[in-house]
Amino acid sequence: MLTGCAAGGNADRAADKRGGNRPSAAPDGRGGADVEAPEGEQRSRQPAADYLSTFALDVDTASYGYARRTLSEGRLPDPVSVRPEEFVNSFRPDYPRPEGDGFSVTIDGARTAEDGWSLVRVGLATRAADRQGERPPAALTFVVDISGSMAETGRLDLVKESLGILTDELRDDDSVALVTFSDEAETRLPMTRVKGQRERIHGIVDELATTSSTNVEAGVRTGYDVAVEGHRKGAVNRVVLLSDALANTGDTEAQSILNRIEEERREYGITLFGVGVGSDYGDAFMEQLADKGDGHTTYVSTTEQARKVFVEQLPAHVELRARDAKAQVAFDPQTVERFRLIGYENREVADEDFRDDRVDGGEVGAGHTVTALYAVKTRPGRTGKLATATVRWLDPKTRAPYERSGSVGTTALASSLWAPGHDSLQLTAVTAYFADRLRGGDLPGAPxxxxxxxxxxAIAERSGSKVVRELTEAILQADRLMGPESDAQGDAEGDAEGGKSGGSGSGDPYSG
Incomplete structure (x- = not known):
């Protein structure tokens, strides 16, 4: 998304246009106190609209997961399916965590070898999940695709294994329901407390088998009916859609399905979590459904990935930390000539809607991080404030608005992106550059x-991170598939500083 600037990142039009008001940033540049936004309070004017970048937060990761699957099969992903923000957000930087609900704001950056260009990273993080016994109960409605296309190995078999794993992980006071769909939808299990019913749930899951066509509309519509009927006040109510999202029967257009989700989301606060499977996968369709359902998407193709999603992530992250969360980054026109937000094109929000809480944002759960990376060209010889980032969200329970801000100046930028000691920022840059190259982009300074x-x-070796090793393998496979063309571009930093960074890690510090 290039809110307030032209497609190439130019920021030189509509200089007299103004966005909404904003609170001042914290002096330390790493975020300020949570601030409610009282009606009618006068604040200083924002920079010209062309120096504002506004977007809804997104914690989706499906684009990266599906790209890895495609590359492992010896194919390049469709450039349309490559969303850089989902590549970047598949890795978890060690941002500071806030003590309460809401977000911390961290901004850092470094200069690239391309003259005048830097990468600036805005990092947001929520407080980690409470201990299992302290989180609210969950009311989960699983909507499972059993159409013929799900018969392929790695689809329904993986879904069944995943649901079996999750059944054993949920607490006794959690509730589950199960809806299946092919050409029609069927409720296999109404909303049921887990206590004393695990064997029954396992039995229903084990009996699932594939049948005919894919009527996603019927499945989602029935799933939300079941979720509304079994809605639990005080619980986290969520619909979990497990599908290859290859709709071919009933209403195959996302918009009418989205309208149904919108109605229930607003009235009951039911969010949608999309889990994609399969070598052929309706990525864009699933993403649209999750975005409108105030949820997010992921993609699984192995038992290990399924275990990570259903054992490590879903039970821990059922609790929301923020609703309708948006970010707005204000660049200082005195120091910034132009900028480009890498990704987030389909999460764009009009600058003037940043504080309009009727405009949809993103839902963010416990323990999540959200990263936005900008390519920024500074004005020659200028120093001073570079950017202020503000995140706004609604409290999940009271819907009261809160904001938190942080700032960064030109002097805080590292002198070189690839200099030692910047592994976290370098990893963000690598994933963003990788995604941009896969979709045919031309980011300044891309190696x-x-x-x-x-x-x-090198980062994988220093950190011992398995997920970074997997990223390395995906990049190498893309390089082989793209051939000499991949070396014909991006020579700007090929011989730049060697990237020997300090630091080592135990476990997997970058696993999401």
């Missing part, structure tokens, strides 16, 4: 794919 693989491999 060749072979160089990106070297950077990623």
């Amino acid at each position: 060749r794919l072979s160089v990106l693989a070297e950077r990623s491999g």
